[in-house]
Amino acid sequence: MPRARERGAGGGGREVKITFLIHNAYGIGGTIRTTLNLAAALADRHDVEIVSMLRHRARPRFAVDPRVRLVPLVDLREGSPDAADPRLHEPAVAFPAAEKRYRQYSRLTDLRAEEYLRRCTADVIIGTRPGVNVYLARFGPRGALRIAQEHLTHDAHSKRLRAALARHYADLDAVVTTTEADAAVYRARMPLPGVRVVAVPNVVPEPPIPPSDGAATVIAAAGRLVRGKRFDLLINAYGQVAAKYPEWTLRIYGAGPERERLTELIGERGLDGRARLMGARSPIETEFAQAAIVASASTAESFGMTLAEAMRCGVPVVSTDCPLGPAEIITPGVDGLLVPVDDGQALAGALLELVSDETARRHMGQAALVSARRFDPGPIAGRYERLFAELAESRRTRSRSTVWRRRLRRVLRR
Incomplete structure (x- = not known):
């Protein structure tokens, strides 16, 4: 060099x-x-x-x-x-x-x-x-x-x-x-x-915390509160989950200009106290490890850091199959589920599939832990060294x- x-x-x-x-x-x-x-x-x-x-x-x-x-x-x-x-x-x-x-x-x-x-x-x-x-x-x-x-x-x-x-x-x-x-x-x-x-x-390092056991009745999401992340779609989809499984809650982590609109939407859907805007958190893995599912409704992702971080915590992910990252991170049916972009019914259906099947959640969470190892710091640094x-x-x-x-x-x- x-x-x-x-x-x-x-x-x-x-x-x-x-x-x-x-x-x-x-x-x-x-x-x-x-x-x-x-x-x-x-x-x-x-x-x-x-x-x-x-x-x-x-x-x-x-x-x-x-x-x-x-x-x-x-x-x-x-x-x-x-x-x-x-x-x-x-x-x-x-x-x-x-x-x-x-x-x-x-x-x-x-x-x-x-x-x-x-x-x-x-x-x-x-x-x-x-x-x-x-x-x-x-x-x-x-x-x-x-x-x-x-x-x-x-x-x-x-x-x-x-x-x-x-x-x-x-x-x-x-x-x-x-x-x-x-x-x-x-x-x-x-x-x-x-x-x-x-x-x-x-690079997505292994977090210094125990992974999720899949038992928590929590769906988590994280990202900038902007329109492209489609948290409104996620809140509406979660409404269908809450109607059948009222013990399940939704926690959205992040800050941004859409906070007020999303707060109003939560109130309009009668989800106060169950769907909550938690504000920004760092490190986010601490929060993901307390969830059983992590969801993303984005219209586009260059990579999908939150998906990889969730998998590092042993949490299965439900994501829109948006361009370009999720399809290269998630193996559908193995460590998570992919749904079409802007399809609220499909998103709700995927969430309900995992909410209703604890055994599947646990298996996917374990698979997520294994597949996320490809984001280990050492191998990624090695790829850069070879490129140099x-x-x-x-x-x-x-x-x-x-x-x-x-x-x-x-x-x-x-």
Whole structure:
């Protein structure tokens, strides 16, 4: 790998310096969680750093492995020097305007990202959202392996943003999606000659708590309270469960703009006290382990972290078969059930199937524990290490080929 260093005595293998670029490591979200998980897994063998474009609080909400350095670039906290910098209020130029987070970026963010990347000495740099990946393509050192992770699906980006990404991603070494289905879409719709497009699932560590025994009369769900998660559909489906099994409750974990509307819906359906909005929780596994079923009614998922986290807790999952993640996580009838998107009757039927059959729930929960091992940190970190090695070898091959072509041209000129 580029600039690889031998590990110290007893370390074994080769150590590289790996830098992750993230939007805001101090918040709550699936990308933050999985980046911290992967960074910790790679820190077993490598020198790992996470660079947060923004910082809005003193400490991260999620625990950061002590072996992983966290470097914020722009401090948004009241009273910080950056908060008084006039460039913070100037629009970003390098960050793509079509990116959903564009208004959170500024000329100051542009300049800090460029300054950091120009002097970065990492062997591998991994961006974790589209606009940050553009920073990496524009300013990242050519000597490093530069990799764009995509935690959103190709089709979740606007046409305008996809056009911008195609231009910049062509300068990177690889694009990594979280599902094989999304990788196939990128290969078909965003041709990137010479750029590897591969799928590597998210790291989902084994939680340090006992798994669910399947006996609790609780259905759980988690995620941002936004329309795309279709918690309204889930509440309506749960209403059919509650009518037949009044002892069963629904707990929805998360925060977001739909909270008021969902609260009203719960009241309208006469489900007060049985369907409850619990607010955000971290770690969510503690809550999932107290449930017998975890449900998702989303219209789209780039991966489906909550599904994998639930399975890690020995809980079977009922999910819509939405693009693109659930079908690669759940084996229907084995560790969970899949239902069509936007089909409230099918969702209610799947929930009733598991609610009414404790034996099936327990068997699926045990199967979920086994199948979720594929998200162990070690194997996922190993897939990234192999990718780094393959990209480095590809570079050497291209470099030798370039040298040979130059020599041939010199010979032909004589």
